[in-house]
Amino acid sequence: MELLRNAVRPYAWGSRTTIPELLGREVPAPHPEAELWMGAHPGDPSRIVGPDGDERSLLELVEADPLGQLGRECAEHWGNRLPFLLKILAVEEPLSMQAHPSAEQSAEGYAREEAAGIPRDAPNRNYPDPTAKPELVCALTEFHALAGFRKPERTVELLRAIETPGLAKYTELLAAQPDSDGLRALFTTWITLPQPVLDELLPEVLDACVLHVKDHGEFDVECRTILELGEAHPRDAGVLAALLLNRLTLSAGEAIYLPAGNLHLYLHGTAVEILANSDNILRCGLTPKHVDVPELLRVVDFTCADMPILRGEPSACGEVYTTDAPEFELSRCEWDAGETGSLRVDNGKPQILLCTQGSVRIKAESGQEIELRRGQSVWVPASDPAVAVHPAESGRTQLFRATSGCL
Template sequence: MYLLRTPIRDYAWGSATLLAEFQDRAPTGRPEAEMWMGAHPSAPAGAVPASDPESLPVPLDELLASDPEALLGEAARFGRLPYLVKLLAAGRPLSIQAHPTLDQAQAGFAAEEAGGVPASAPHRNYKDDNHKPEMVVALTPFAALCGFRSAVDAGTSFSRLAAVLAENPELPEDSGLSQGSGPDAGRSGPADTPARAVAGYAERLLGSGDGGDPAAEGAAIESVFCELLDPAGNWASGTWVAAVVAALAKAPRVLDEDLNLATAVGIAGHYPRDPGVLVSVLLHRLDLAPGQAIHLPAGNVHAYLYGLGVEVMAASDNVLRGGLTPKHVDIPELREVVAFESVPVPYCTPLSDGAGHLVFRPPFEEFQVERLDLPAAEGRTLTARGPVIAVCTAGRVRLSAGPDTAELAPGESVFLGADEPAATVHQAHPADQTHPTDQDEAAAGTLFAVTLP
């Protein structure tokens, strides 16, 4: 068993407080976005034998390379530790993004390697040759945009927005929102104003959804998505975006009625001129309670908005971004990987044995996620198909595997190789207490463990 020394990535969208509060430590004053527990070469965790916790950490990817058959077991078929575990702490919206399929990742990576694009280049799209299906389990209230809504639902929101624009004659003359008062005012037509553009989107989406044709619906979603994000289009300068948000801010009743439009205004507080603000209208807005989970296959457009969660994915850092970010945006490449289809929210409902043990099994071959809640799961043995990464998310948890023992507090984690004895889970209490108190019960331990399905 190895204790993990985990790097924290300080991406701009990270929360300055969520991880610090979670680990009961002082904030650093910097955004703390992701704690990485894995062997991805971008930020491998350090591994320290549990039997010698004061020794120098060895990067986990180097440790695995020293004996892949023993440490990875049947996971060696992937050629790497197949998953990456993170604690994700979003203080502001992440980029609108999607991830490639395995074939797309392999082709994109090979092309950029052949083209001599440096691995660290900010304009590089493919950091590795792997896909990145993922899931997230909320630890706090967690908000996200996830997958395209039905064309009718999205069209209805754009129709409401068009009505708001038509009812705002006092908008600034230079905003592009002035429509006149003739019979064609507010109707779709040449996209020479955002009002006309929005009305056109509403008409296009509502029309495609009426016939029950998934191909037509997907084509309408794709056209609106790509027009909004066109770097040479009318929305790119941000003037239209800012003016539309200003109009919505004057329509509180509409915002109360339409969660997606309210979400767009909220996102604009962080990215006031970004066309991704309007893209959010196309996507499901969902709010996860602690313990709820979603899974995201390749091609699913998504953006996490705020909250702390356990995120697990195939071991990849490949992200194609479309907005809400200062990082590289490549709309043509994003368009190639996005699945333009309306989908239901991909909730991942766990299986439960009723004794403090839950198993999340998304439809991916790289991982499953177990959650063990103590004291109900006291003495439970972890499922161990292949290697295991386990992280404590509440209270204190003690893991025992053969002669090795590790006691974990929130945010602390371990790696167990495939050749190690199965680990058992116990509630840990302060050394000076023999019996738990009511306060200890309130802080009962929770452990998440990731292994092969």
């Protein structure tokens, strides 16, 4: 069991206050800070902090002792790699719209791009690694997102509520076929519109959204989101695509799971995210980065339904967010002010424990003890004995546990 020092990623969409405040640093930061990474990702691995202050890369530690750090089952299944990455997300501005490929699509795409000789760090590379990238995001504050395709009948209602002369034919296209195939047809049409056509249609749609908001229409939140995206990306087809997705507001503790093919976009808020240790992203728009439309259409899942909100199910380690992802499992444990009960965390798998509120004492059966303050995390290798977690303060305390999933 070792304390971690974690990398901060300074993407432009991040907050200048959230992560610095979480880590007890000066606020505001000089530049936006978007993500705090906890894990063994080759691009920015966490550092193990020894008792005398010396540091070592967690990636190097795993590579040197995969069986001890990961456990035999995890090491053998994932090729001696830690299969998950844990993050804090601090979303101040919307991210790009994107989807992630399945394991089969990733393996095939990676092999294809390797054979074509595309450098792994090339801007037009879709598959820098051969693995899937499912993810789960759990809100720490109110968290706003677009995720998954809304039921087509409901989207037709939205399009008719903001209908313009230029939009009408697209509305009727979906109304005539209100199913996954109809969504695919409309989505494909919109993201392949010639720029001159898009430049005429988008202002019409945005003006209609302004009127809908002024009239306090039924789709006020959806229209405000389209206006926000349109202001940031005034000539981007992704603004139209956003009309097709579920608009979600998560309360603290609520989560959404994004399996392969789920088209999504994070809008605003702070969250804990756990995802497979992969960089495979197919972007749809709202970004200056590479957009490969044919490959995106191969990956996107056009299943249409309300997006399930996960609230955690009781387990031995607090509340667990159940998914079918074999790469990860996330659970959350909370103590109200004055509670003193302990949490036993059994071992046999690689684990990261992250304190997001208050502070906790973590004591191993070997006698080792670490106090974990807000914003800090520890690495617990598979070979370590079980640990007990106790709240170290009288106030409210929150702890997240990340580990590998069920194979």
